[in-house]
Amino acid sequence: RIGCTLPKADYYIPFGLPSFPNLFDVQGSAHHSSIKKQFAPLYTMIALLSYEQGVDGQTAILKEELQRFSDQKQVIDLPQFLQYYVFDAIGVINVGKSMGMMESNSDTNGACGALDAMWHYASMMAYIPHMHA
Incomplete structure (x- = not known):
């Protein structure tokens, strides 16, 4: 069986807005299922493959920037920089444009x-x- 029949703990309540429930904080199984169905098409194999070109472009920028930092012997905050990579890639996927x-x-x-x-x-x-x- 796919899915969980156990109730979600109150722990997750603060991870959303009371007036705007999201997939992470909603507790009712039926409500969670209805929200999940809205997003499921975004995660099909065909959909994921359609994101690949945009992510590849951001990966190329990542490699170029890391090479530049190395060439200049520049110290960077790698976890922070990888977060920038993720935001830029998600920007390309969601709105067709990197956040820069x-x-x-x-x-x-x-x-x-934020x-x-x-x-x-x-x-x-x-x-x-x-x-x-």
Whole structure:
């Protein structure tokens, strides 16, 4: 059987907005299933293959930038830079355009900072989920 019949713990409540449930925080199995069905077509093999060219372009930029850092003997924050790569690749997949984070070696629109803040908040509130409003 695919799927889980066990209820999702309250721990996940802070990982979404109360007024806008998402796949990660919704607790009801039926509601979770209905949301999941909306996104399932994005993850078929055909869909994933269609993203490959855009991701390949970002991977080429990643390799070029890492080579440039190496040639210049420049110290970088590798985990942060790989996060820029992921955001740029996701930008190409979702909107057809890179966010330009790798080229600028910076969080160009504050997305990484916002994500870090969200994870910090949610991981703390997960222990007291009913205070999340």
